[in-house]
Amino acid sequence: MHWGDLFERADEYRTDAATIRETLADRRATADEEDADA
Amino acid sequence: MPETDPARIVADADVLAADVLVGGAAREAMDAIRSHSWVELVASRHLLDDAEAVIRSLGDANLAAAWRERIEELRVEVEHPRGDHPALASAYQGQAAHVLSYDEDLRSAEASAAFGSRLNTSVKTPEGFAALFDPESLYEAVEGGEYPGPDRDPRE
Numbered sequence: 001m002h003w004g005d006l007f008e009r010a011d012e013y014r015t016d017a018a019t020i021r022e023t024l025a026d027r028r029a030t031a032d033e034e035d036a037d038a
Numbered sequence: 039m040p041e042t043d044p045a046r047i048v049a050d051a052d053v054l055a056a057d058v059l060v061g062g063a064a065r066e067a068m069d070a071i072r073s074h075s076w077v078e079l080v081a082s083r084h085l086l087d088d089a090e091a092v093i094r095s096l097g098d099a100n101l102a103a104a105w106r107e108r109i110e111e112l113r114v115e116v117e118h119p120r121g122d123h124p125a126l127a128s129a130y131q132g133q134a135a136h137v138l139s140y141d142e143d144l145r146s147a148e149a150s151a152a153f154g155s156r157l158n159t160s161v162k163t164p165e166g167f168a169a170l171f172d173p174e175s176l177y178e179a180v181e182g183g184e185y186p187g188p189d190r191d192p193r194e
Contacts, residue, residue, distance in 0.1 A: 001104045003072065004193030007065075009104070010058045013097040017064070017140050020055045023092045035121055 042135040042158050045180045046078045046114070047071060050125035050139035051088035053164050054081075058093055058105055063164040067138055070171045072112065072192035076181055077173075080132030081113040085124035129159045137161040 001009075049057070049068065056064035071077045086109060094102035118127035125144065129137045137159060139145065145161045162170070177185040 002194050006104055015059050017056050020052050021140050023095050024052050027091050
């Protein structure tokens with residue numbers, strides 16, 4: 001899939017940078033907890 | 039201090055996901071990389087895993103898989119231990135001159151502590167990078183000669 005097609009596909013999920021930051025922070029916090037538990 | 043390569047760039051997972059799901063400055067910054075074969079995106083597996091997870095979470099699994107396939111063709115792979123910050127460690131391992139991130143902490147204390155005096159890398163917002171990116175002078179510095187213009191279609 002070309003980048004242009006990929007961006008067209010992604011249009012239906014359009015969001016904002018703050019939501020992305022929050023989602024990434026949650027994922028990294030979970031990974032840190034898993035590392036601490038290991 | 040190790041030399042950094044001004045044509046090597048790390049985009050943190052938030053910027054990689056925003057390229058797909060937001061557009062705007064993140065896409066403009068990534069287009070600068072996609073448009074020039076001599077500008078390199080440096081990324082570890084851990085960094086791409088983070089971005090793929092965000093795209094899957096806010097989009098869907100097929101979109102995330104398609105993105106992973108495309109970004110794997112674009113990136114220069116580096117490795118670092120799990121547990122290191124993926125963007126900072128990718129920059130360090132790949133000697134990248136720029137890290138793009140929306141994370142304010144990364145742009146201040148954390149980055150200074152992580153890099154110390156070991157690497158001359160700057161952390162910028164995509165907006166800051168897009169505003170400062172000057173392909174003419176960068177081409178002259180890293181490749182030599184007159185800038186021939188973009189050599190790749192950023193939408194292919």
